[in-house]
Amino acid sequence: MRLTLMLLLAVVTVAAQPVGDRVDALEAKVPPRNGDWKTEVLQATAKPQLAALGAVLRDGAWDDLKSLAHPDARSTALRDAGAPRRFGTVTVVQTAAPRGPAHVSLAAALLHLRGPLVARFERRVGFKIVGVHQADAASFQTDVRYEAFASSDNGSGVQQVARWRILWRHHDGRDPTILDIRLERFEEVTRPHRLLTECTASVLDFEDARLSTLATGGETWHGRVDGLGELNLMGHNGIAVGDVDGDGDEDLYVAMGTGLPNLLLVRQPDGALIDRAEDLGVAWLDDTKGVLFADMDNDGDQDLLMAVGNAIVLAKNRGNGAFERIVTMRAPTPAAFYSLAVADYDKDGDLDVYGCRYVKLQYGISIPIPFHDANNGPTNHLMRNDGEDRYTDVTGKIGLNANNTRFSLACVWIDHDTDGDPDLYVANDFGRNNLYKNEGGRFVDVAAIAGVEDQAAGMGASVGDFDLDGKPDLYVTNMFSAAGNRVAYQDRFKRGEDAQKKQIQRYSLGNTLFRNIGGRFEDVSEKAGVRMGRWGWGARFCDIDNDGYDDIIAPNGFLTGHVKDDL
Incomplete structure (x- = not known):
């Protein structure tokens, strides 16, 4: 995994390297200050300033804005209250360019942007720098993706996504400051209640030893099972949905990594899911990746296909959810x-x-x-x-x-x-x-x-x-x-x-x-x-x-x- 990531870094951030370059040599080039990409050095100085700006929007600490922005900093409107569109209970406002005054004070623009976030208790704000250009010796520009989300106890929420172009004043020996922000795209989505509710604990009993493998991540098992199969760390294991027992309810087959039994979660009349993989004949311990249910023999019930190593394994459904007659395609x-x-x-x-x-x-x-x-x-x-x-x-x-x-x-x-x-x-x-x-x-x-x-x-x-x-x-x-x-x-x-x-x-x-x-x-x-x-x-x-x-x-x-x- 580390080598794969380093190859990506080598492609997009450094000049062509000799074939024999070592990973540690490439890794040393990752910090922008170690290379000759001036623009990457500049964006690295802007990144912590944007994080601080996010904290201002999240917490309302307006005094901190003084260290982030030039005294004469200005901005276009950063939030557009344009014509809303409704998709069911969700309301969306989108704009491709700011309307209203060409420029306002930066503080005023940020205050208006923060308005929908204030009344909600859970607030997250983040930025991604997706472009950087050096304007002159004293300034540079960054293209920034802005994201904010806030929700309330009652499930109502608001999400803002925007594209900004920020002009920065570069200062030798200290952090850059914001001169100007220009809005290029804006989207705001509001909801009166949650679209989805997390209900795992109501349908799965993690006290059941058979389900305990779902309660922890791949890191728990990495290094705890033998090395005969593929590592469990990556999570390349699938889920299949189908009615295995013909009762009209959909069941789940959950593929697991090496040494962990696959799970067949059968839906009960009360909505709960219980694991019946072992007694139905499909609690495989081999690393299993892609899985799906399909009627492979045209008998009207759902058979189970599994990617197990270099084989496609077919377990045939007898009609009552129990599986037999394993067919292997290698x-x-x-x-x-x-x-x-x-x-x-x-x-x-x-x-x-x-x-x-x-x-x-x-x-x-x-x-x-x-x-x-x-x-x-x-x-x-x-x-x-x-x-x-x-x-x-x-x-x-x-x-x-x-x-x-x-x-x-x-x-x-x-x-x-x-x-x-x-x-x-x-x-x-x-x-x-x-x-x-x-x-x-x-x-x-x-x-x-x-x-x-x-x-x-x-x-x-x-x-x-x-x-x-x-x-x-x-x-x-x-x-x-x-x-x-x-x-x-x-x-x-x-x-x-x-x-x-x-x-x-x-x-x-x-x-x-x-x-x-x-x-x-x-x-x-x-x-x-x-x-x-x-x-x-x-x-x-x-x-x-x-x-x-x-x-x-x-x-x-x-x-x-x-x-x-x-x-």
């Missing part, structure tokens, strides 16, 4: 499967399964080369369902071996050209994605032609029809990096290497929403306001408020560290 090389997706690609009446694989050896050891367009990963595989529990690996036979050595994390079936057969989209980390067009049971990669290569850190893909035009749209999860946005768009970065520069710039932007325009796609991420997904994983279309429109739920984050700035 890849020809040791690389582990990560994600699974099923569809009847050949239209013979039964479901086939496609499996993604990520690294040849082990996470953190298999190194993507080149980092932003790697093509040295393991192969993915399509297992054709031939009936009678027989599955055949037909990957090469049907054309899915083209562009098939990426670092794949997710896949989804999508009839992108609405011709009646399922096409296949594969999201790849460290490079271009694939869109395999189904041509009568054979596939051709048309991602470039269709405009969905989305060369970035692919972490997920979801299909929906967000504009209700009858054509399937695509939302791809990637990674957002403030540092990547800040560095890769500067003139001196990769000067003279325009093609590679453009590729690396795309890498740090974030998630992508593709609107289907008839077999081809257009990127509408910025227009729709859904680019920012942080370190994203498996975002999904979901009509969360039952209004008939697809919303997007975008999980994000990674390992929770012991200190605030740790990953």
Whole structure:
């Protein structure tokens, strides 16, 4: 993991390095003061000042503003009370440019911005510097993403997200001060009550020894289980939802890491969930990643597919929730499967399964080369369902071996050209994605032609029809990096290497929403306001408020560290 992160830093923050560079040598270049990037040094001086400004907005400590801003500091209006739009109980105000007076005092602008936060007890304010430009010897500018959230005991809340351009006065030997703030975009969302309520404790009994593994994070088990399987630390384990016992209620299958039994949480009449994995035959101890329920034998009940090492394991449902007759579909090389997706690609009446694989050896050891367009990963595989529990690996036979050595994390079936057969989209980390067009049971990669290569850190893909035009749209999860946005768009970065520069710039932007325009796609991420997904994983279309429109739920984050700035 550390090496992978350092490779990213090497790509976006330092000049090209000799192949033999050591990690510790690269690590020494990470602090801006150790390099020759003047703009990075400047943003590093602005960062603590922004943190202090956030504290002013959070706590109302206006006296502290004196040390942050020039005495004559001014600002455009930072909060726009424009025409509200309502989505159910949620109210949204958006603007692309400030209205009202061209400039007011900075204190007045901040006071007005803070207004909706004051009446609520829980307040969070943060900034990300996504651009930096040196104006002259005495001043510089930063492009900043502002985020604030506040909530009350009754569940009401307000969220503000904005883009600012801040002009700073540079001072030798002391902190910079704010000269001017200009609002470029603003959004404010208010709610009268919570959209979701956390109810884990009401449905899971953590006193039950079988559920105790859910009460702690991956760090608890890292180093406590043997090294025969993959490390538990990364959390690359999935969840499947389905009705395993035919009672009409949805149950959960929770995949776990090496040495920890997988869980089958069966819903009870009172709404509680109890683990029945052991007595129903699926309490596997092997590291399990992608899992899903699907009726693989057309008998009307939900069978269970699991990615276990380099095998796709099928546990067949007897009809009462108990599983038997294990079928194993194994890849020809040791690389582990990560994600699974099923569809009847050949239209013979039964479901086939496609499996993604990520690294040849082990996470953190298999190194993507080149980092932003790697093509040295393991192969993915399509297992054709031939009936009678027989599955055949037909990957090469049907054309899915083209562009098939990426670092794949997710896949989804999508009839992108609405011709009646399922096409296949594969999201790849460290490079271009694939869109395999189904041509009568054979596939051709048309991602470039269709405009969905989305060369970035692919972490997920979801299909929906967000504009209700009858054509399937695509939302791809990637990674957002403030540092990547800040560095890769500067003139001196990769000067003279325009093609590679453009590729690396795309890498740090974030998630992508593709609107289907008839077999081809257009990127509408910025227009729709859904680019920012942080370190994203498996975002999904979901009509969360039952209004008939697809919303997007975008999980994000990674390992929770012991200190605030740790990953």
